[in-house]
Amino acid sequence: MTIPTDPETGEFHRAPNAFTARITADGRDGWPVEAGRYRLVVSRACPWASRALVVRRLLGLEGVLSLAVADPIQDSRSWRFTLDPGGVDPVLGIGFLYEAYETADPSYDGGISVPAIVDVPSGKLVTNDYPRITLDLDTEWTALQRDGAPELYPEALRDEIDAVNADVHRDVNAAVYEAGFATKQAAYDRLFTRLDVLSDRLSRQRYLVGDTITEADIRLFTTLVRFDAVYHGHFKCNRHKLTELPVLWAYARDLFQTPGFGDTVDFDHIKRHYYEVHEQVNPTGVVPKGPDLSGWTTAHGRDELGGRPFGNGTPPPPPPPEEAITSGS
Incomplete structure (x- = not known):
């Protein structure tokens, strides 16, 4: 995998999302919300894709938005479906995600990223716009959400959620990559300063915004859950381990133990992908055995701060058997 860093500054720059059409209730972009029409493609290793996994579970969209899970180990053609029999996704009939990109735009020669949503009838990629994907699942797919689905992006709190998300994206979600892929020392700024700010905020309240789980918590969680397993050592983000904060x-344990969060996390896929x-x-390709994962299920005490995880909603049921995590630690 070639990492895109600026040769002069040594900074890592993430490529912009090239496919930004939206799947909406009114179909204004030409892609109406329909049960069974679309397939969500993820890697369980990827934090950006993991957001979509959590949201899909919390909202109960498993029966209307099918799931394709890519192999955590990419080759030169990027994400591949070698976990499926014959190395072909059984619904899309393709071996590599890039084929859906090319079907949508034969001239496309950019990066291949997850999460991605593919239109099953045409085989075309609809979107790889990961921030918008989850917001649209929250707000445009309401007619297909389960009874008791929580409000993850409540209208009254959107300005605050957006502001928190912007800070977390810049200083945490993206910053760990900027630090890990950088070739200059300056890229290690910001991350722990923001974690200190977040620690202070969360010392007084159970969740980042309001008293329920929102998009803001999901976006922070998918970075925190990878912190000690890969970012601390592999990306040298080692002022502290998460377990030392x-x-x-x-807070991370509280969310991990909440239905819809920990049951989407595959530490085996995470570690093998990064290392x-x-x-x-990591030129040797050696995957470390640690860290010890048993702490994730220990008591967290966060319920003493109050809060209602699902607001007026209810916890999601267990994941369907075919989506249960079986690859171990």
């Missing part, structure tokens, strides 16, 4: 560690694919960072 008491408030954030308790085996990022050859410029």
Whole structure:
């Protein structure tokens, strides 16, 4: 995997999302919400894709938006479906995600990223716009959500959620990559300063915005859950481990133990992807055995701060058997 860093500054720059059509209730972009029409493609290793996994579970969209899980180990053609029999996705009939990109735009020669949503009848990629995908699942797919689905992007709190998300994206979600892929020392700024700010905020309230789980918590969680397993060592984000930050560690455990969060996390996929694919960072390809994962299920004490995880909604049921995590730690 070639990591895109600026040769002069040494900074890592994430490529923009090239496919930004939206799937909406009124179909204004030509892609109406329909049960069974679309397929969500993810890697369980990827934090951006993991957001979509959590949202899909919390909203109960498993029966209307099918799921394709890519192999955590990419080759030169990027995400591949080698976990499926014959190395072909059984619904889309393709071996590599890039084929859906090319069907949508034969001239496309950019990066291939997840999450991605593919239109099953045409085989075309609809969107790889990961921030918008989850917001649209929250707000445009309401007619297909389960009874008791929580409000993850409540209208009254959207300005605050957007502001928190912007800070977390810049200083946490993206910053760990900027630090890990950088070739200059300056890229290590910002991350722990923001984690200190978040620790202070979360010392007084159970969730980031309001008293229920929102998009803001989902976006922070998918970075925190990878922190000690890969970012601390592999990306050298090692001022502290997550387990050494008491408030954030308790907050992350609280979410991990909440239905819809920990049951989407595959530490085996996470570790193998980062340590085996990022050859410029880890040329040996050795995957460490640690860290010890048993702490994720220990008591967190966060319920003492109050809060209602699902608001007026209810917890999601267990994941369907075919989507249960079986690859271990």
